[in-house]
Amino acid sequence: MLLEILTYPNPTLRKVSKPVEKVTEDHVQFSKDMLETMYASHGVGLAAPQVGRLERMIVIDTRPKDEEGNTVEEDMTDLEKKIEYPLVLINPDIKIKKDKTTYGEGCLSVPGFVEIVERANYIEVEALNVQGEKITLKTDGLLAICIQHEIDHLDGKLFIDRLSFIKSNKIKNRIKKYGYEHLEAVENDNEEDYKNL
Numbered sequence: 001m002l003l004e005i006l007t008y009p010n011p012t013l014r015k016v017s018k019p020v021e022k023v024t025e026d027h028v029q030f031s032k033d034m035l036e037t038m039y040a041s042h043g044v045g046l047a048a049p050q051v052g053r054l055e056r057m058i059v060i061d062t063r064p065k066d067e068e069g070n071t072v073e074e075d076m077t078d079l080e081k082k083i084e085y086p087l088v089l090i091n092p093d094i095k096i097k098k099d100k101t102t103y104g105e106g107c108l109s110v111p112g113f114v115e116i117v118e119r120a121n122y123i124e125v126e127a128l129n130v131q132g133e134k135i136t137l138k139t140d141g142l143l144a145i146c147i148q149h150e151i152d153h154l155d156g157k158l159f160i161d162r163l164s165f166i167k168s169n170k171i172k173n174r175i176k177k178y179g180y181e182h183l184e185a186v187e188n189d190n191e192e193d194y195k196n197l
C-alpha cells in the first residue's frame, strides 16, 4: 500500500520518534508499505515519521542502478557490497562514527532541494531487523550517509537543519512562502550527483 509522504513544514516531521518495544507482524507489513512508497517515489531511504508514524524504524536501498535497473556493483564500497538489501532497521543506534565526508542530499520530505551536507564517513550501527533480531552493521559510502540522514528523521531533524544558518533559513522561508511550486526556478548547483534520502 502506498503511504502519503509528509513534507516540511509538517509538524510531525519535527517530533522525536519512540523506540519500537516489540517487533510485530504489523511492523513487517509496515516495512513493506514503506519500501513500496520509497521505490515509487524514487527515494533510496525512508523513515517512519515521514509517513506519519512516530516509531524508530527506517528502510533503505542505496544500491546504484543502471538504466535496466541492474545493480552496479563497481559503484559500491566493499562494505556496502556485504549488506543485504533492502534494509529494514528498527531502533537503529550509531555506536561509532569515523572521519568526515560530504554528499549532495535530497529528501522526499523536502522535494526539489539538494544541498551538500557533511556526515561521518564510516559508522557502526546496532539495530533490530524486521524479524526482531539484533544486528550490527559496519559501513561507509552512500549507505552510511543514508543511515545518518534517516536517523535524523527519527530525531525530528531534516538535512536542511544541517546547512549554514543563512542557507537553511533561505530554503525554509522559500518553502513557507511558495510551498513546493515554482521549483524549476530554484537555483541548484549540486544536482549532478544526489539522492533522495
Ligand code: CO
Pocket (backbone or CB within 6 Å): 106, 107, 108, 109, 149, 153, 196, 197
Ligand atoms: Co529524508
